[in-house]
Amino acid sequence: MAGAEYTLTGFDDFLERRHIVFVEPLPNTRICGICGVVPSRSVLLPCGHVLCQLCKGQIGEENPTCPLDRMMFEEANVVSVTFRQSHLEQHRVFCVAGGRKCGFSGKLCDLKAHLVKCGGDEAKCTKCQRYVARSVAVEHYVRCSAQTSARQTVSPTVNARAVQMLGAMKKDLERVRAWTSLEKVDQDAVVSGANILVECVANLERSFILEEAGGSEFSSLLSAVEKTAATAGPFRAASKPGIFVTTCEFRDVYDGCTALDEDEQNHIISTDTYTLAGYTFKLVCMFQKQDGEVVVSFSLYLRDGAWDDHVEWPFAKKLTMIISHPRDESKDVRLPVTIVNPKVLKKPPPETWNWGTWTTKEKWQDLELKGFVHNTNLYVNVEFE
Incomplete structure (x- = not known):
């Protein structure tokens, strides 16, 4: 295919920065002598050279000189040139796709209308992975003897999981949107809902990446990724779609342990007050002496809050605390x-805390030895499902 290729600029959106091959070369007066584009607006210097507006703007105002022949010129002698699109469109061109x-x-x-029905460009056959013209793609596929690539097929497992995740994401998005429409916005609830959506997207993306790595390896790779995924710091994303999560901090936890003596068999410390999914609460940690060892257990206490009229009572969410x-x-x-x-x-009645329910007990020494305490603080994540 002969012809002259140019980059167009300054015309309509379809042509902007489009590389077009013209059947016949355009006149030099239509082409920027520096960058080679064909602009809709250009300038003609007294020496006869043409520059686009961008290149002309790079010439200094003091003692302006043509960059092509180093001839000085005066601005008064510079002529502005307009290349109308209606004139440009009369030139014959070749197809930019095929x-x-x-x-x-x-x-x-006529190029834009042609591209809609053009079959001259190429597509990759899903069987043999070779490129063929789209105009003969069906005939090639029918005759192709290669097997369908496993990479082009998404397994039912991934499809089912994607549908499930998208459904959960839709519910979470509707919930977050409802909160933002309230007169007072629960920032913690909105952040938690956003975290859930981010986690859903990440899991969905990971599923398809693993599927692309090989259908037979999907389950094992997914398990490996989930097992090895680790987060630096105590903050956690939701463990699965539809869960709210926040991080609670117990400060100076060693004081709770050292407070135990012969007379005091247990000692309690508590966190600040938190709000999650519209519920207001605090956590309590109890240090106890048991069979010569110190053990700890945790409890959540609900109290009245700003969002009590917008949440469900009695409290019906599944509660999990995560050290x-x-x-x-x-x-x-x-x-x-x-x-x-x-x-x-x-x-909860106004200005009142509800009762709490304790978790199972954990050995304090084990938590210390495994490094759960950071700068004298212990972190417990709360999940509402």
Whole structure:
């Protein structure tokens, strides 16, 4: 295919920075002598050279000189030139998609309509992975003897998981949108909801990446990634779609342990007050002496809050507390809590704390030795499902 290729600029959106091969070369007066583009607006210098507006703007105002022949000129002698698109479109061009494999050779004004139906460009066969013209893609596929590439097929496992995740993401998005429409916005709830959506997207993307790595390896690779994924610091994303999570901090936890003596068999410390999914609460950690060892357990106490009229009562969410390792998420200790006492689940009266329900007990020495304490602080993540 003969012709002259130019880059157009300053015309309509379809042509902007489009590389077009013209059947006949354009006049030099239409082409920037420096960068070679064909602009809609240019300038003609007294020496006869043409520059686009961008290149002209790079010439200094003091003693302006043509960059091509170093001849000085005065601005008063510079002529502005306009190349109307209606004139440009009368020039004949070749197809920009099919190239030599497409027989189109017509006016530039007809190119856009041609591209809609052009079959001269190439597509990769999903069987043999070779490129063929789209105009014969169906015939080639029928005759192709190669096997369908496993990479082009998404397994039912991934499809089912994608549908499930997208459904959960839709519910979470609707929930976050409802919160933002309230007169007072619960920032913690919005952040938690956003974290859930980010986690869903990441998991969905990871599923397809693993599937692309090989269908037979999908399950094993997914398990490996989930096992090795670790988060630096105590902060955690939701463990699965539809879960709210926040990080609570117990400060100066060693004081709770050293407070135990012969007379005091248990000692309690608590966190600040937090809000999650519209519920207001605090966590309490109890240090106890048991069989010559110190053990700890945790409890969540609900109280009245600004969003009590917008959440469900009695409290019906599944509660899990997670003792979070500050450096290795795989060491986290999950403590599911079963709540049945109505005094724990009821809507709290004004200025009142509900009762709490304790988790199972963990040996304090084990938590210390495994590095759960960071700068005298212990971190516990709370999940509402």
